[in-house]
Amino acid sequence: MADIIVYNSNILTQDKLLPLAQAFAVAGGKFIAVGNNEPVLALQQPHTKLVDAANRTVLPGFTDAHIHIWKVGNLKTFLLDVRGVTSIAALQDKLSDFIKNNPGNGWIQARGFNEANMQEKRLPVKEDLDAVSEDRPVWLIRTCAHIGIANSKAIALSGIDATTHIPAGGEMRTGNDGKPNGIFTETALGLIANKIPPYTADDYAVMIRAAEKEMLQYGITAATDPAVMSDLLECYHTMHNHGQLKIRINALPVRVPDGSETSLPIPARFLSDQLQVHTVKFFADGGLSGMTAAMTQPYQNSTSYGVLRLTPDFFYPLAKEAAGKGFGIATHAIGDKAIDVVLEVYAQIRTAYPEILLRIEHLGLPSGAQLALMKKLNVHCVSQSIFLKELGKNFALYLEAERLNRIYPYRRVLDAGITLALSSDAPVVKDFNPVTGIRAALCRKDAEGNTIGPREAITQNEALYAYTMGGAIANGTSDFNGSISVGKVADFIVLNRLIRSDEDFATENDLHVSATFINGVEVFSR
Incomplete structure (x- = not known):
């Protein structure tokens, strides 16, 4: 009757009707029984595989509800990774070595620098890249x-x-001579990026496989790729049709690409246990770490208010068109000005389409009134606690104490009754291990140990839920994954030991995923 039984476990099911269990049984890739050891073990048959968890903690597979899967893989395959460089000179050295190792006349692309971590404390400009190469085009993308x-x-x-x-919704910055200085932001990125030869379907497949390999090591069994162009979407469909996707993918097609002021066609909805295409993506502003998130007040020691990429008049008809075809709406909005625009449009969408899934990605600096409206409109929050660790230094540079103390307000989000889904937004960050993200939600410390907004900390149980069921709810897949519950797909992970309290995640230790299972089949072990 049972294909596999896991017993002697500390199972944190994330099912509020049965939060704790000792054992579960799986048949046909789904959970068929969850409970205490004795009744579950009674389902054993001669062919049943028994797994003694030896009192280790077992969880549903993690859901990263916002991770750029192909871009994670791109940094492992085709793109130069410059995350961690501490000076422009070090950046130039890495680029020079990469060019020497990749001869020819094609484009050189790199990603990952963060000026807050560099000696010069400034963005590079074209002259810095010209010093590396005047003969080949170089395109350097900031970490965000x-x-x-x-x-x-x-x-x-x-x-x-x-x-x-x-x-x-974009900028092309200029130097003292009035000419472009090489810096492009937001929608203006497309002025350069759209001239670079596109990747092939085979290239995308290589990237996706490389990303999936690392994701499975971290226990990530489901993920949302939150900015999918048509060629990438076609690759996902092809891999799905050939049974080549390892994790469950929720793909969000982009409606307005960088470099364009017109929308893309809405693709067909698609729903399977392995691939979902039912929500479209918009961008309302930029990022806090680079001072492009749209604010109602200027950044600290600056006259900049960030970059607003959407207006209600432009946004609403595009969102309404998608909703009319049964698509949910997910919108990148970090600054309070951008959140205002998104909620104004969402209120109209909710009136016309009461059941449509609505998400705000990131939600960096919402007001109390905005949180109350999100609750009223049933808007999910998909956010990244790991930003606090990896980008906290930037936040402290660009925000005064009042805003810094309420950034990424997970305590207030949950107290307002809003669904919270935690995620990584990798490769914006280098470490997308959910264990690290959970720790950041509990401790709210940057890489140097400084605490950011301690009143917005949440508990271990709340963070675990946000990385499992919270993600499934935001993805619209909570009917078949996100918890260890009878009838759901058997995606689960085994940790290397028992976890007892918040201290297990709050302290730097050896806590990690020992094994990952999808549909009851082991796909990773160490």
Whole structure:
């Protein structure tokens, strides 16, 4: 009757009707019994595989509800990873070595620098990249992917000069000579990126496989890729059709791509246990770590209010069109000004389409009134606690104490009754291990140990739920995954030991995933 039985476990099911269990049985890839050891073991048959968990903790598979899967894989395969560089000179050295190891005349692409961690405390400009290469185009993407730097060759090949039209919601910054200085932000990124030869379907497949391999090591069994263009979506469909996807993918097609002021067609809805395409993606602003999130007050020691990428008049008809075709709406909104725009449109959408799934991605600095409206409209919050650790230094530079203390307000989100889904937004961050993300939600410390907004800390149980059921709810898949419950797909992970209290996640220790199972089949072990 049972294909596999896991017993002698400390099972944190994330099912509020049965939060704790000792054992479960799996048949046909689904949980068929969850409870105490004795009744579950009674389901054993001659062919049943028994797994003695030896009192270790077992959880549902983690859901990363916002991770750029192909981009994670790209940094493992085709793209130069410059995360962690501490100076422009070190950046130039890495680029020079990469060019030497990749001869030819094609584009050089790199990603990951963070000026807050660099000696110069400034963005690179085209002259810094020209010093590395004047003959080949170089495109350098900041860690947040909301700012890019082009060398002179890339600017020339893209046909850009001081008179170039800049799409709404973007910037092309200029130097003292009035000419482009190489810095492009938000929608203006497309002025360069759209000139780079596209990846092939085979390239995307290589990237996806590379990302999935690491995700399974961290116990991630389901994930949302939150900005999918048509060529990538086609690759996901092809891999799904050939049974090549290892994790469960929720793909969010982009409605308005960078570099464009017109929308893309809405693809067909698609729903299977392995691939879902039922929610579209918009961008309302940029990022806090690069001061492009749209604010109602300027950044600390700056006159900048960030970059607003959407207006209600432009946003509403595109969102309504998608909702009318049965699609949910997910919108990147970090600053309070952007959140205002999104909620204004969401209120209209909710009136016309009461059942549509609505998400706000990131939600960096919402007000109390905005949280109350999110609850009223049933808008889910998909956010990234790991930002506090990896980008906290930037936040402290660009925000005064009042805003810094209420950034990424998970305590207030949960107290308002809003669904919280935690995620990583990798490769914006390097470490996308959910264990690290859970620790960040509990401790709220940056990489140097400084605490950011301690009153917004949440508990271990709340963070575990946000990385499992919270993600499933935000993905619209909570009917078949997210918890260890009878009838759901048997995606689960075994930790290397028993966890007893918040201290198990709150302290730096050896806690990790020992084994990952999807449909009751072991897909990773160490």
